[in-house]
Amino acid sequence: MDLKLGSTTPTALCLGADPVLKLYLGAVEIWGAGGGPLTLAADAGSYTLTGTAATLRRALKTAAAAGSFTLTGSSATLRRALLLAGTSGSYTLTGSAAGLVPSSADKVLAADAGSFTLTGTAATLRRALLVSTAAGSYTMTGTAAGLVYGKKVAAAAGSFALTGTAAGLLRGYKVAAVAGSYAMSGTAATLTKAAVSDPNFATRKLLLGFEGVDAATATSDESGAAHGSATFAGNAQLDTAQSKFGGSSLLLDGNGDYITFPDSADWFFGTGQFTVEGFFRFAAAPTNALLVGQWSGGWAFWFNAGKLSFRTFSTTDSGLYTWSPTLNTWYHIAVDRDASNVLRIYVDGVMQVKTTGYTVSIPNAAAVLALGSLRPGGFTTFDMNGWIDEVRISNIATYGSDAGFTLPTSAFPRS
Numbered sequence: 001m002d003l004k005l006g007s008t009t010p011t012a013l014c015l016g017a018d019p020v021l022k023l024y025l026g027a028v029e030i031w032g033a034g035g036g037p038l039t040l041a042a043d044a045g046s047y048t049l050t051g052t053a054a055t056l057r058r059a060l061k062t063a064a065a066a067g068s069f070t071l072t073g074s075s076a077t078l079r080r081a082l083l084l085a086g087t088s089g090s091y092t093l094t095g096s097a098a099g100l101v102p103s104s105a106d107k108v109l110a111a112d113a114g115s116f117t118l119t120g121t122a123a124t125l126r127r128a129l130l131v132s133t134a135a136g137s138y139t140m141t142g143t144a145a146g147l148v149y150g151k152k153v154a155a156a157a158g159s160f161a162l163t164g165t166a167a168g169l170l171r172g173y174k175v176a177a178v179a180g181s182y183a184m185s186g187t188a189a190t191l192t193k194a195a196v197s198d199p200n201f202a203t204r205k206l207l208l209g210f211e212g213v214d215a216a217t218a219t220s221d222e223s224g225a226a227h228g229s230a231t232f233a234g235n236a237q238l239d240t241a242q243s244k245f246g247g248s249s250l251l252l253d254g255n256g257d258y259i260t261f262p263d264s265a266d267w268f269f270g271t272g273q274f275t276v277e278g279f280f281r282f283a284a285a286p287t288n289a290l291l292v293g294q295w296s297g298g299w300a301f302w303f304n305a306g307k308l309s310f311r312t313f314s315t316t317d318s319g320l321y322t323w324s325p326t327l328n329t330w331y332h333i334a335v336d337r338d339a340s341n342v343l344r345i346y347v348d349g350v351m352q353v354k355t356t357g358y359t360v361s362i363p364n365a366a367a368v369l370a371l372g373s374l375r376p377g378g379f380t381t382f383d384m385n386g387w388i389d390e391v392r393i394s395n396i397a398t399y400g401s402d403a404g405f406t407l408p409t410s411a412f413p414r415s
Contacts, residue, residue, distance in 0.1 A: 048070045048072070050070075050072045070092045070093070070094075072092075072093070072094045072098075092117050092118070092119075093118050093123065094118070094119050094123070095118075095119055095120050095121050095122070095123050096121050096122065098118060098119075098122070098123045117139050119139075119141050120141055120142050120143055121143050122143070139161045139162075139163075141161075141162070141163050142162075142163050161185075163185045196410065196413045197413050197415050198412065198413035198415065200394070200396060200398070201223075201224060201413065201415055202224060203394045203395050203396045204223040204224065204225070204392055204393070204394050204412075205223055205225045205227075205264075205266035205267075205393050205394060205395055206221055206223055206225065206227060206261070206266070206369070206391065206392060206393040207221060207222040207223035207391070207392050207412060207414070208221065208222065208230075208250075208278075208371075208388075208390070208391040208392075209222060209245070209246055209389070209390060209411060209412075210238055210243075210246075210248055210249050210250045210388070210389055210390075211238075211246045211247060211248055212238045212248055213238065213240070213248075214238065214239065214240040214241075214248070215237050215238065215239075216237060216238040216248075217232040217236065217237050217238075218230075218232070218238075219238065219250070219259070221261065222414055223392075225264075225266055227261050227262070227264060227266070228261075228262075230259040230260065230261055231259060231260045231261075231368075232259050233256065233257065233258050233259065233260070233373075233375070234252075234253070234255065234256035234257035234258065234373075235252075235253050235255075235256075235257050236250065236251070236252055236257040236258055236259050236372065237250075237251055238250060238251065239251035239387065242281060242387045243387075243389055244279040244281075244330045244389040244390055245279075245389060245390055245410060245411035246389070246411060249279075249281075249387040249388060249389040250371070250372070250387060250388040250389070251386075251387055252372045252373075252383070252384050252385060252386060252387070252388070253385060254283070254284055254383045254384060254385025254386075255383060255385075256373065256375060256380075256383060257372060257373065257383065257384075258290075258370050258371060258372040258373035258375060258376070258383070258384075259370070259371050259372065260368040260369060260370045260371075260376055261368060261369045262368060262369075263294075263365070263366055263367060263368060263369075264369070265364075266393070266395070267294045267298065267365070267369050267393070268298075268362070268363075268364040268365075269299070269337075269362040269395075270361055270362060270364070271341075271359060271360075271361045271362075272337075272395065273336070273337055273338060273339055273395060273396050273397045273400075274336065274337055274362075274393070274394065274395055274396075274397070275334060275335070275336040275392070275393070275394040275396065275397060275398040275399065276291075276292050276301050276310075276334065276335050276336075276392075276393050277332065277333065277334035277335070277336075277391070277392050277393075277398070278291065278292065278332075278333065278334075278388055278389065278390055278391035278392065279330050279331065279332050279333075279388070279389040279390045279391075280325075280330070280331055280333050280384075280386065280387070280388055280389075281328060281329060281330045281331070281386050281387040281388075281389075282325050282327055282328070282329075282384070282385065282386040283327060283328065283385045283386040283387075284327070284385035284386070285306075285324060285325075285327070286303040286325065286384060286385075286386075287303060287305065287306050288302075288303060288304060288305065288381050288382045289302060289303045289372075289382055289383065289384040289385075290302045290370065290371075290372060290373055290374045290382045290383075290384060291303075291333060291371070291372075291384065291388075292369070292370070292371050292391065292393070293369070293370055293374070293377075294365050294367050294368070294369050294370070295313070295365070295367060295370065295374055295376065295377030295379075296313060296365065296367060296377040296378060297313050297363055297365030297366060297367050298312070298313055298362065298363055298364075298365030298367055299311065299312050299313065299362050299363075299365075300374070300377075301335050302374070302382060304382075306322060306323070306324065307320040307321060307322050307323070308320070308321040308322075308323050308333070308345060308347075308352070309321065309345070310335045310343060310345065312360055312362050312363065313363050313365065314360070314363070316360045318335070318343045318345065318353070318355045318358065319343075319345070319353035319354060319355045320353065321345055321347075321352040321353045323347070323352070330389075331347055331348055332346075332347070332348050332349065332407055332408060333345075333346070333347055334346045334398075334399065336397040336398055336399055336400055337358055337397060338397035338400035339397065339400075341356070341357055341358050341359045342354055342355070342356050342358065342400070343355045343358040344399070344400070344401075344402070346399060346404060346405070348407055349404045349405045349406060349407040350404045351401070351402055351403070351404050354402065371388060371391065372384045372388065390408075390411055390412055392412055
């Protein structure tokens with residue numbers, strides 16, 4: 001059914017698939033569909049979309065009680081926000097290309113007797129898990145102001161403000177004010193990874209966070225060893241659609257994708273301690289897949305015939321862990337050898353297998369370090385299909401415990 005009140009060439013505002021009702025309101029077209037229950041509700045409040053190509057897409061619930069939700073400006077967009085709620089408050093996105101994008105099921109924007117405001121050119125809030133105010137406010141102003149992956153930003157009788165060109169809050173896990181305030185001002189003002197340090201940072205010989213723009217083919221070592229930039233092969237690229245921490249991860253399609261770093265003495269473990277670890281998410285079963293390794297001539301931390309193990313080039317295997325990971329699930333996977341020559345493999349902090357008396361001298365190979373494939377070592381059947389994030393290599397046994405360890409809940413420290 002069509003009801004036309006104005007233009008016959010509207011811009012689409014789509015709520016669901018397969019339209020069953022179209023409302024032509026000037027240059028805005030609203031489609032209501034017979035798919036999943038989509039709710040737009042206002043109680044003593046209002047919803048407003050204005051501007052060229054203003055769009056609300058796949059919002060499952062947007063509700064206001066005695067409040068309002070407003071999107072204004074050219075190409076203003078709200079995408080896949082599952083819950084936006086205001087009680088005696090309001091949400092406002094203004095400016096050219098203002099956007100609120102990919103909030104998932106547990107991501108909440110809430111205001112109680114307060115407000116949330118993003119203003120400025122290309123103002124953006126991305127994947128914030130909890131942004132809440134009680135008798136307070138959050139304000140981000142300036143060109144490209146951004147809050148990126150803040151897990152908790154909270155104010156009670158206080159405020160949080162970011163102002164200035166390219167002001168940014170990056171990976172702030174908790175920023176809280178009780179009867180106080182936070183303020184950042186100035187060109188490129190940034191709060192990053194606050195108050196976290198690693199007492200063993202000097203032992204970290206590779207540290208990869210894979211932060212960058214979507215489809216980028218560049219990343220660099222963030223450890224103190226500073227091994228420089230990786231070489232990307234095949235279709236290997238950064239992907240902002242998936243990450244364990246931060247805003248992106250390394251995406252590999254399982255068909256010749258991998259990254260490498262040049263040969264280094266830091267990949268030579270000899271008879272000493274070491275740890276190789278990272279977060280991995282599999283899009284296909286890793287029956288045969290390299291996680292990290294220096295092959296040929298050195299070592300591999302890999303899946304071989306469905307078994308996770310650590311192997312040296314002399315074909316000396318650790319204990320084998322037969323495992324079929326659940327697809328599209330992030331796992332922390334690690335291997336370490338301690339000073340007592342015990343080698344352990346862990347998944348999500350739980351020791352799965354150990355090898356005592358692992359005194360083998362791991363060779364000093366003249367080969368690149370590779371992530372995601374054994375192709376640099378001459379094998380075409382060990383390509384990983386999935387994502388990798390937060391990889392770290394250390395020359396100590398970071399965990400070294402049969403009891404396992406507490407799973408990291410944030411990105412590894414960078415100092």
